[in-house]
Structures are given as structure tokens and as C-alpha cells.
Amino acid sequence: xxxxxxxxxxxxxxxxxxxxxxxxxGYQHIRKSLGMAPDDVIGIVKESGLxxxxxxxxxxxxxxSFMPTDGEKPNYLCVNGDESEPGSFKDRQIFxxxxxxxxxxxxxxxxxxxxxxxYIYIRGEYEKxxxxxxxxxxxxYAKGYVGEKMKExxxxxxxxxIYVHRGAGAYICGEESSLMxxxxxxxxxxxxxxxxxxxxxxxxxxxxxxxxETIANVPLIIERGADWYKNIGAxxxxxxxxxxxSGHVNKPGVYELPTGMLLTELIHDVAGxxxxxxxxxxxxxGGSSMPPLRGDQLEGVRMDAESLKEIGSAIGTAxxxxxxxxxDLTRILTRIxxxxxxxxxxxxxxxxxxxxxxLKVFHRLLDGEGEPKxxxxxxxxxxxxxxxxVCALGDAAAWPxxxxxxxxxxxxxxxxxx
Amino acid sequence: xxxxxxxKQVEELKSHYPTNLSAVMGVLHMYQDKYxxxxxxxxxxxxxxxxVPEENVLGVVTFYEMYHQHKTGKYKLQVCTNxxxxxxxxxxxxxxxxxxxxxxxxxxxxxxxxxxxxxxCLGSCGTAPMMSVNKDYHENLTPETINELIDxxxxxx
Ligand SMILES: Cc1cc2nc3c(=O)[nH]c(=O)nc-3n(C[C@H](O)[C@H](O)[C@H](O)COP(=O)(O)O)c2cc1C
Ligand code: SF4
Ligand code: FES
Numbered sequence: 001x002x003x004x005x006x007x008x009x010x011x012x013x014x015x016x017x018x019x020x021x022x023x024x025x026g027y028q029h030i031r032k033s034l035g036m037a038p039d040d041v042i043g044i045v046k047e048s049g050l051x052x053x054x055x056x057x058x059x060x061x062x063x064x065s066f067m068p069t070d071g072e073k074p075n076y077l078c079v080n081g082d083e084s085e086p087g088s089f090k091d092r093q094i095f096x097x098x099x100x101x102x103x104x105x106x107x108x109x110x111x112x113x114x115x116x117x118x119y120i121y122i123r124g125e126y127e128k129x130x131x132x133x134x135x136x137x138x139x140x141y142a143k144g145y146v147g148e149k150m151k152e153x154x155x156x157x158x159x160x161x162i163y164v165h166r167g168a169g170a171y172i173c174g175e176e177s178s179l180m181x182x183x184x185x186x187x188x189x190x191x192x193x194x195x196x197x198x199x200x201x202x203x204x205x206x207x208x209x210x211x212x213e214t215i216a217n218v219p220l221i222i223e224r225g226a227d228w229y230k231n232i233g234a235x236x237x238x239x240x241x242x243x244x245x246s247g248h249v250n251k252p253g254v255y256e257l258p259t260g261m262l263l264t265e266l267i268h269d270v271a272g273x274x275x276x277x278x279x280x281x282x283x284x285x286g287g288s289s290m291p292p293l294r295g296d297q298l299e300g301v302r303m304d305a306e307s308l309k310e311i312g313s314a315i316g317t318a319x320x321x322x323x324x325x326x327x328d329l330t331r332i333l334t335r336i337x338x339x340x341x342x343x344x345x346x347x348x349x350x351x352x353x354x355x356x357x358x359l360k361v362f363h364r365l366l367d368g369e370g371e372p373k374x375x376x377x378x379x380x381x382x383x384x385x386x387x388x389x390v391c392a393l394g395d396a397a398a399w400p401x402x403x404x405x406x407x408x409x410x411x412x413x414x415x416x417x418x
Numbered sequence: 419x420x421x422x423x424x425x426k427q428v429e430e431l432k433s434h435y436p437t438n439l440s441a442v443m444g445v446l447h448m449y450q451d452k453y454x455x456x457x458x459x460x461x462x463x464x465x466x467x468x469x470v471p472e473e474n475v476l477g478v479v480t481f482y483e484m485y486h487q488h489k490t491g492k493y494k495l496q497v498c499t500n501x502x503x504x505x506x507x508x509x510x511x512x513x514x515x516x517x518x519x520x521x522x523x524x525x526x527x528x529x530x531x532x533x534x535x536x537x538x539c540l541g542s543c544g545t546a547p548m549m550s551v552n553k554d555y556h557e558n559l560t561p562e563t564i565n566e567l568i569d570x571x572x573x574x575x
Contacts, residue, residue: 086500086539124447124484125496125540127553163434168443169483171538185439185470187477203436246502246543253544288501288539319543321502335501339538 006256021100029219041112047226054211057305066198074116082174085287087319090242091212095129099136105215124168171343176209190391234260234304248324278324286316289396291403334362340397354385455486491533502543
């Protein structure tokens, strides 16, 4: 894969500056899109096979086709940069190194979906990155690429606004309906679905929510075509993807490569292997919400939605967390459960009570007072949360516990006698 | 309480949304930047400024981790202890801070200069271990860089 040339985070100095972005063909792809019918833009994105990079790998073109076109109410786009899933640190790279690619993607999506305005939702702790994005948006406005002036710039009837909305430290706001409530300024409890956002979204209007990286792929697809795109990486989940590799590796970081790479190649070659050449005990392939894999289960596993589903995990945000043979899994699970307990919005009983209960049991295990039957208890609590909640945070809390117990029972039992 | 300049910023924020409620988060950030935390008085002020019910502002303040209703240290040391940082030494970070300024999670130094907070993943897993100090990220921390950082903040006062 050494010949792969990054396109989302290409090696071009100062690409975050609008003049440099323009020199490299920037803001020509929105021009090209405006020359097509909106539905044809959606058609190309569908044809490309692009799937969401925010966690669920939902086909982007299909999602876009759910948006009504009658124009009775304004349409909105929310760009999800909440990036709070433990193990995920990729959207930040786009904010810092290629914000105009995202902005141009918003304009193209905006035209395809006939939106009135887009909101880029950025987690509150990313204050510096909020400022970078605000600067980039302001520069795009000043050049007449966004807002009323784009009509003149591009000779079109279409225009839309782009605003940045800063979060304030709540993981749940990454969940799309919570995100919309957060923008509306009410307490951001996730909404019961249906209705889906394409029908009843922001302020009751049709809304599409896409991840930052998803949107950044769009100008590239318009520029180079659906055929180019669908020939990169895995057949059913194609394209370039930002892998975030962290934990016990020699060279942690964000790497842009095709989807469908071998997990072992990513860990050992791309990220430089495990320090001290230790064995791998566990890998979480897509951020802390995704089912963990055993170190002896990794051979031949590819990083795309279908391959990971087959082996009993999921691509999530492609945030790969590597843990070596000395890792204390009880401690890891305790920390993960603590996270979901703190971040649960408390709206559903199984999630609110279940996470608290699991955490209590884990502390008992950490104190050396656990018994094998506690693992069965944890497993059954997790199963009671799974599928019984308003939003997917419930599953996210249940999966790491449930699957670790199923896949690492031997390890966890050995750790009981701490 | 807000200056002319700040009030202009509030107007700009309001213009981004069809309702003033949506501007609450942004205005709360401005308020906290200015006063360090959001007092009851601050909640009333923001509610009046935006002409929205106080309950709504309170509801927002209490939901989000980043809004503080009570005083924190001038320098908020937010140490990420989530998985990727744990794997790369967040224990060391907390211990180094404790050895240096004598406080742990949830505590503040007597002079009010520092407070230590446990943070969830801050999106720096590839440069772990890390902490943020107010809005700045400090990454790939070692005992040396932590000590230097704290010395520099102390010198600044
Ligand atoms: C608890 C929770 C947190 C989430 N956090 C994020 C996030 O930070 N960023 C993101 O893009 N999607 C997040 N998602 C997924 C979103 O709900 C949504 O599916 C996604 O933004 C859609 O974008 P995509 O289709 O481009 O992937 C989260 C979901 C849940 C349940
Ligand atoms: S699953 Fe948890 S986070 Fe999601 S709505 Fe229910 S209580 Fe809130
Ligand atoms: S786990 Fe610490 S920054 Fe992600």
C-alpha cells in the first residue's frame, strides 16, 4: 500500500489556507456540481458506494435520497464533528489540515439536498479547531463561495449558509438526534425514532446528518468520478479512510489509506508494531463502542464494514485501539463502563441503571472481591441493555462488556484472583 | 457585563439561528470565558440577554460537562484517563501532577491557581498521554514536560 497517495489529507503544505486550496483545484467541484441536476449529484454519490464514516457505515447517497424536495419547509444539513468516541481522533485532522475540503463538500451536499443552512457541530473541547474552522468558513464567505454571494460567483440560483456550532462536552451530542436538540438549545436528549431526521429534524424541518469525513469525501467523488472512488479499497465499503491507531503501537496516529486493509498490516507495518514486540491481547477496531477482538483472532481480518461484521465486530469510526499481552482487561472494561455511565443521558432505565450496576460490579472485581458468577451477572446486565434503549449508546455500553466476557472469559477469570 | 464588542458577538450568534434558544450555548461559552464559571447571576444575565426562560439556560448549563457552576482553578488541568491514554501512561500524568502540586482529581490548590479534573477522551489518542489546560492541548506528556509546563504556569501566575 506504499503507493497509495492520500487525497483527504494530502501532503500539501498550508492546504488549510484558502488560496492554496484554490491553487489545487479547490472550489471548482462545487462549480461542476452546480452544472448538474441535484438528483444527478445524489446519483453519483450513490454510485460511488460512499458509506458514512461516523460509525454506522450507512450508504450516504441513499441517506440523501430520503430528503424531501417539495420545499415546503427549509432543509438543513448537520455536519457531525462531535468526535468524542474514545479512540477516535480523525475529524480533527480535517479541521486542521484540510477544512476547505469539508466546506466544499458541504456546499455540494447542500446543493444536492437543497438546504438553507448547514451547521458544523464541533465538540467544545476542540476550541482551537473551532477557531480554525471558523476562520476557514469566514474566508470562504469572503471569497463569495458561501451565502448570497455564491449566486453571483457561480452564476446560480442556489445559495446556503454555513455556521459553526460549538458543543460543550457531552458525548451523547454525537448521536444525531441529540445533536439536533443541542443545536436547538434544549437539553440534548436523543429523540425517539421514527420520525427520522429526513422527515422531522432540526426545528421540525427535513435534516441530514453526516460525519465530517463523509462530507470531505464528496468533492473528491465529484472531481474524479464514482468509478475512481468505488475502485479504491473494499468492494462493498470503498474509498479512502482515516484510520486512527492508538494504544500499544510504536507509531500511533491517523493514517489515510484505502478501506479493507488487513488489520495486522495496519498494526505491524503502518503503525510500527507493538513496543517490545509483545503479543497482542485485544484490539478494538472502531472506537470503544465496538466489540473487541482477540489478538489470536486478527489474522486475515480486513478493516471494512462487511469483513468486520463477519468476524463479529464493526468498523465504527475506524479508531483502532491496540492492547498488548500485559493489559489488565478488567481495568479497561471498568474504564469503558465508567465512560458510558458518565455519558448516559439517563433517559432510559436500562441504560441509566445498567451502566451504574455494571460499574459497581467492576469495582468489586478490581478490589479482588469478584467471583466467576459476577461475570455472568455482567453479561446478563449487558444483554438487558442491548436493544432496549432509545439510542445506540445503550448498545455501545453493552457490547464491550458482553463481547469481552464471551471472548476473553479465560483472561477475566484469571484476573479475578488479583 | 458584556462589552459593546461582546454584545455585537451575541447579535452575530443570534443571527445564525431561527430562535434565540440556539444561541444559549455560544453565549454561555462567552460568559464562562470572561468570568471563569457560570454563577446563578450569570444564568439570569444570559436568560435576560437572549430573552429566553431561565429554566432553559439552567437546563443547558447542568447538562454539559464544560460549563462550571462553581469556581475552578485558574488553570484547569484536564487529564484524559480514557483507554488510549491509560494504555500510554495517564496514571503517570496524575502521579506527576500530584507530586508536583499536591492535588488529585476533583481538587484545587489553596491559591486557586490549579484544579485537576478527570477528562474523557479528548480526541488525542494518537498523541497520548495528554491533558488540556484550559483551551490548550498538551500531548505526548512525560514527567519532564509536565513539570516544565506547571513551572511555566506558576511563573505566569
Ligand atoms: C452515542 C453516539 C455517539 C455518536 N457520536 C458520533 C460522533 O461523534 N461523530 C459522528 O459523526 N457520528 C457519531 N454518531 C453517529 C451519528 O448518530 C450518525 O450516525 C452519524 O453522524 C451519521 O453520519 P454518517 O452517515 O456520515 O456516518 C454517534 C452515535 C451515537 C449513538
Ligand atoms: S440509551 Fe442511554 S444515552 Fe441513549 S437515550 Fe437512552 S439513556 Fe440516553
Ligand atoms: S483516550 Fe485520551 S485522548 Fe483519547
